[in-house]
Amino acid sequence: MFNKNKRNKSAVPQVSTNMATKQVRYEALVKALHGDLYRYAYWLTHDKQVAEDLVQETFLRAWRALDSLQDEKAAKSWLITILRRENARRFERKRFDMSEYEEASIMDTQSTSAEQNIDNDWLRDKIAKLPPEYSEPLVLQVLGGYSGDDIAKLLNLNKNTVMTRLFRARHQLKDALEKEPDKTRLIYER
Structure with a gap:
């Protein structure tokens, strides 16, 4: 019984450390790739709100599967793949009315003429x-x-x-x- 309690106590700090490491990796992914994912999502959807939702859902799925990402260099491709699948799921879940839309401009942080x-x-x-x-x-x-x-x-x-x-x-x-x-x-x- 004594060994069992000792093992549980040592496992708690290790779980906390693993979660902290996962959180740091996740935040680094979001910071580095959020803009690229949003631009790609906007290009796919032509709608700012839907693009934001897609990116949010992409990062949620990425959080859940972050441990499966072995090569940090492949993170962008991995996230784009998740985003493309999320976009496809959108059409599986709903049937949209097709209508004409006016494409909004996405402005970079730089001012343009x-x-x-x-x-x-x-x-x-x-x-x-x-x-x-x-x-x-x-x-x-x-x-x-x-x-x-x-x-x-x-x-x-x-x-x-x-x-x-x-x-x-x-x-x-x-x-x-x-x-x-x-x-x-x-x-x-x-």
Whole structure:
């Protein structure tokens, strides 16, 4: 009986230490990757509230499974995968009425000029009009900073397929740019 009590007393500080370590890891993930996850969630949903909810649910699931994250370098990919699955669950749970929406601007912390805002809106609109198989890899590369290999793993695709889709997405954006000479002039004057 004496040994049993002794073992329980020594286990309590160890559990507290493990929880504190988990909390520190979790807070570091949130601090480092919250902005990236929010931008990606907003791109997926086009709705600030839904994007915030997705990110919150992503971090909640990450907290629950944090012990399964062995490689800290893979944290961003791991969280993006959780976020994508959460977004898919959204559509499994509900059927949404499809309606036209006006995309709100996401502003970086830096102030931008009116011309830059117009160009950003134009580019955001053109990317949104790309087929999803082209826009998603492009957004992951541009917003997420992922390599072709990383995107292939996230989307469960062959790397060559990802690279082809990225090429085609850029080519479609280039064609759209060439069809609007005013945009070409604005972009190249800078």
